[in-house]
Amino acid sequence: MTQPAVAPRRRSILRQMAKHRQVYVILLPVLLFYLIFNYGPMFGNVIAFQRYSITRGILKSPFVGLAHFRSFLKNYTFWRLLRNTVMINLYGLIFGFPAPIILALLLNELRGARFKRTVQTLTYMPYFISTVVVSGLMVDFLSTRGMINEIVKIFGGQPVQFLVRPELFWGVYTASEVWQGVGWGSIIYLSALSGIDQELYEASAIDGANRAGRLWHVTLPGILGTIMIMLILRIGQMLSLGYEKILLIYSTTVYSTADVISTYVYRKGLLDQDFSYSTAVGLFNSVVNFVLLLSANKLSRSATGGGLW
């Protein structure tokens, strides 16, 4: 009975598509791009469950199940990598995430438009400096005879070998991230702040609220939605952030705190060519990442009613 009903519909869909076929032609290269370069590697993850060899290829390499995942979880580096990845990101969440929000709030309290604009322009600058250059500057400035230690000495301190001491790595890395991202990150909050209805401020002033009160009752609620979105996005990238910089500034002496899952994948996969094992580690990373994103989104929806979807 459904046959006669479906057939005309399908025909009308086809007719619709034929009528607008040019749109599909325009869209095709983009879809192919995503299929090849984004979905291709996703399916390439199959080798995480194989003993992959380049000569045999994906189709003929033997299947080994979860062996690589098991050996990663049992590896002595596993806990170290997990701890470092989580801690570096936790530092980022605690110090790096609020920094642009605080900057935006401070800028919002300024009365002089010119000073505000100058601060904005100049604090955006580090964002445009490449990872290689920032890392090179860190290696240079933080060395025993570097610029930072000269300043430490001016204030009567002892020079510190910042990039050689494992216990300092999380802090040093986070500081460099804040330096590079604080100004740029504040833009989105400033745009959210400019969207707050000015009448709310006037109303709260009439109610006798002081500046702190206005901040708490008008400003912060006004940008809460933006903060939540940025937080979810940030949590969704948690485990994959920053390795490009860590790869440049770490060294074997600080592996105990600096080695993260992605840098380990890089070494195992691309330097040691242990493709299957490193793919398994990378897949573990991606899956944990995705689960974190889903949970953050769910949490945000139940807490504030808003989320990414």
Added chain:
Amino acid sequence: MIGKRSTGSAVFDAANYAILTALVIVCVYPVYYVVAASVSNPVALYRGSKFLLWPREFSLATYKLVFQYPAIWTGYANTLLYVGAGVAISLALTVCGAFGLSRSYLIGRVAITMFIVFTMYFSGGMIPSFLLIRSLGMYDSRWAMLLPGAVSTFNLIIMLTYFRGIPESLEEAAKIDGASEYRILCTVYLPLCAPVLAVIALYYAVAKWNSYFQALIYLRSRTSYPLQLILREILIQNDQSMVSGGGAYDGLEAYAQNVKYASIVVATVPILTMYPFLQKYFVKGIMIGAVKG
């Protein structure tokens, strides 16, 4: 804002100015330092304190070395190629994708959008990507710098948001005149979205200029290295061939140290000279993106 300011409020304002001024110094001084150090006499800088308020014994000696170093030039040429061709490819794909997805009569529009957005949240990973590039025969080829990562989904969404804001009535008129979809895209949409096109081109250009990792994993021949990989040799791996190649120097270490600053300046000047322009457009781009969020 209104009426008499309390003492607490005045103290806060003073502290606020102080904090923001300190932040500006922290952001600007390292950049200023590199420029000042690069035009200082290398030996004088090396022997004395590393803290600079002003160039020490002005000298352009290290710039001479940098400009004589062939790898800087090949790196520059490669980077210009990757940025130029890369931006063209990225922009074309992004515009096509956004235009297609903005059509209300596109069948399966929601599904296709999800297909694209999903890649923002889940990635195939470093090693499968590497193996894919290898099996496509793109390893150590310049295409590996241009095609993988050509479309940034974030930029695509910014573009899409903008396209959706363009009233359909504009294209109705063109359609009555019998214009094809290609003509509508080129004559109605592209002229209208010139500002957002500029923003996205700049996003792509800066990202491509500054990236090094893709080149690190996909390229082997030093002749196709972009500037950032040459910089990595000089800054991170302490490659001193630039200095030692030019004969014995008084204070080799001092020169090796100082060519780093000059190389940074040479490699970063294009971005920083475009910077006032960049920041104006970039901020606009974030605002467009924020409307959607």
